[in-house]
Amino acid sequence: MTLTDGRRPGDRAVAADHVSLRRNNLSVVLRHVRESGPKSRARIAADTGLNKATVSSLVAELVERGLLREGSADSTRALGRPGQLVELDGTGVCGVGAEVNVDYLAVTALDLAGATVLERRVPVDVAHLDPGTTLDRLADLIREAVAAVEARSGQLAGVTLAVPGLVRDDTGGLSLAPNLGWGELEVAAEMRSRLGEPSYALLIDNEANLAALAAYSELRKDGRVQDLVLLTGAVGVGGGVVSNGHLLRGGRGYSGEVGHMPVAPDGRICGCGRTGCWETVVGLSALLHKATDSDDPVRDPSLDVEQRLAAITQRAEDGDARTLNALKDVGAWLGIGGAILVNILNPDVLVLGGYFAALGPWLKEPLEQAIRDRVIAPNGGGCRVVRSELGFAAAVRGGAQIALDQVFVDPTMIGRAESGVAQ
Known part of the structure; x- marks a missing residue:
C-alpha cells in the first residue's frame, strides 16, 4: 500500500525518529564541546561513541548554524x-536575563560563549511603585538588550526574568514577593503583553535560583564542585541550592526561601508578616538599621546599591x-543560619552573593567560625x-544562561547561516 504522496505507511514516524535522533546528536556534540573545550572531530567521536562520519556531518551543521567554528590544528596528535x-x-x-529587585532593575545579554553583549542596572525604588509601572520599566530595559543583540546581527535564544519571590514553575506566575509587595501576579504573561507577544521564549524564575546557577557555572570549572548553597543578600535574603550538579527546586518549585527561616522569635516583623525571619537580622535593611541613622544617605533606595555598599565599606x-x-x-546571625544550612545540606561550598559578597571581608570569618x-x-x-565574584549581576547572568541552555538542548532552534531559519 502506498499513500497519495508516494510514501509508505510508517514513513512519517521513521522521518520523525530520524529528525529527533539528529537533533539529539547535535545536542550531544555541542554540549561535549562546551564541557570539554576544543576537540578534533576524531576525539569527539571517540568521547561520545558516535562514528566519525556522523560527527563530521554534525559538526558541519553546527558550524553552519554559527554554534561551532574551526579552531587551530590538534597539536596533541602524535x-x-x-x-x-x-x-x-x-x-x-x-x-538575555532581566531582574526586578527591591531597589533596582537590571538586564544582561550574553552570547553563547559567555561574553557580555550588554549589561545595565538602574536604581529604582520598586517597593514603592505599582507592579505595572515596574514591569513597564523592565520591558524598556529588555528592549534595549534585544536591540543590542540585533545590532550585531545576532539571534536571540530567549529572555529569562528573575524575581525575588515564589514562582510557579508550571505557569510562570508569581505567588508572592513580600519585599516587593507583590502577590498572585502573572508576571510572564504581563511581560509578554508589554513586549508585543515576542516569538522568542520568555521564562521566569526565582532570582536566588538563577544566581546559584551562575555561581555553579563559575565554580564547576575546577571540576570539584557538585553541591553548593548560594546566599544572596539585599533587602531580602534568598538561597539557591545545587545538588549533584542540579538545581534543587522542591515539589512545587518553592525551595530556597532561606530568608524566612525563623531564627529570632522575639525579633522584628518581616516583610512576609511573620516575626523573626532570618532576613530581619541579616538582610541589608537590618545592617543599615544597626549602622546608620534614618536620614543617612546610604538608606536612600534611589542611590545605586553598589554606591551605598561602597560607603559602608569605607566606614568599616x-x-x-x-x-x-x-x-x-x-556576621554572627549569618553564621547561625549558615550553619543550619550546612548541617542540613552538606554542600561543598557556601557562596556569599549580593551584599554579603561585597562586605565579605567582615562577614566571611564569623560565618566560617560558626560552621566550625x-x-x-x-x-x-x-x-x-x-x-x-559576580556581584549583583549573578541573577541576570544566570537568567541569560538559562535562555542559552535551550540552544544546547535543541541546536536546531538556531537558523543555518544561509537561510536564518531553524530547520
Missing part, C-alpha cells in the same frame, strides 16, 4: 596529519565603631565559604 580542532562559537547567538575600613559593631552582629563550631560533621563537613 602520528599522521593533525586534525582540526572545533570550538564553541555562538558569538551570534545570545540570551576607617574603623567606624558603629559600622563595625553592626557588621559583627550581622556549629556543624556536627568533622571540619564543617568539608564546606568552604567563598565570595561570589
Whole structure:
C-alpha cells in the first residue's frame, strides 16, 4: 500500500525518529564541546561513541548554524596529519536575563560563549511603585538588550526574568514577593503583553535560583564542585541550592526561601508578616538599621546599591565603631543560619552573593567560625565559604544562561547561516 504522496505507511514516524535522533546528536556534540573545550572531530567521536562520519556531518551543521567554528590544528596528535580542532562559537547567538529587585532593575545579554553583549542596572525604588509601572520599566530595559543583540546581527535564544519571590514553575506566575509587595501576579504573561507577544521564549524564575546557577557555572570549572548553597543578600535574603550538579527546586518549585527561616522569635516583623525571619537580622535593611541613622544617605533606595555598599565599606575600613559593631552582629546571625544550612545540606561550598559578597571581608570569618563550631560533621563537613565574584549581576547572568541552555538542548532552534531559519 502506498499513500497519495508516494510514501509508505510508517514513513512519517521513521522521518520523525530520524529528525529527533539528529537533533539529539547535535545536542550531544555541542554540549561535549562546551564541557570539554576544543576537540578534533576524531576525539569527539571517540568521547561520545558516535562514528566519525556522523560527527563530521554534525559538526558541519553546527558550524553552519554559527554554534561551532574551526579552531587551530590538534597539536596533541602524535602520528599522521593533525586534525582540526572545533570550538564553541555562538558569538551570534545570545540570551538575555532581566531582574526586578527591591531597589533596582537590571538586564544582561550574553552570547553563547559567555561574553557580555550588554549589561545595565538602574536604581529604582520598586517597593514603592505599582507592579505595572515596574514591569513597564523592565520591558524598556529588555528592549534595549534585544536591540543590542540585533545590532550585531545576532539571534536571540530567549529572555529569562528573575524575581525575588515564589514562582510557579508550571505557569510562570508569581505567588508572592513580600519585599516587593507583590502577590498572585502573572508576571510572564504581563511581560509578554508589554513586549508585543515576542516569538522568542520568555521564562521566569526565582532570582536566588538563577544566581546559584551562575555561581555553579563559575565554580564547576575546577571540576570539584557538585553541591553548593548560594546566599544572596539585599533587602531580602534568598538561597539557591545545587545538588549533584542540579538545581534543587522542591515539589512545587518553592525551595530556597532561606530568608524566612525563623531564627529570632522575639525579633522584628518581616516583610512576609511573620516575626523573626532570618532576613530581619541579616538582610541589608537590618545592617543599615544597626549602622546608620534614618536620614543617612546610604538608606536612600534611589542611590545605586553598589554606591551605598561602597560607603559602608569605607566606614568599616576607617574603623567606624558603629559600622563595625553592626557588621559583627550581622556576621554572627549569618553564621547561625549558615550553619543550619550546612548541617542540613552538606554542600561543598557556601557562596556569599549580593551584599554579603561585597562586605565579605567582615562577614566571611564569623560565618566560617560558626560552621566550625556549629556543624556536627568533622571540619564543617568539608564546606568552604567563598565570595561570589559576580556581584549583583549573578541573577541576570544566570537568567541569560538559562535562555542559552535551550540552544544546547535543541541546536536546531538556531537558523543555518544561509537561510536564518531553524530547520
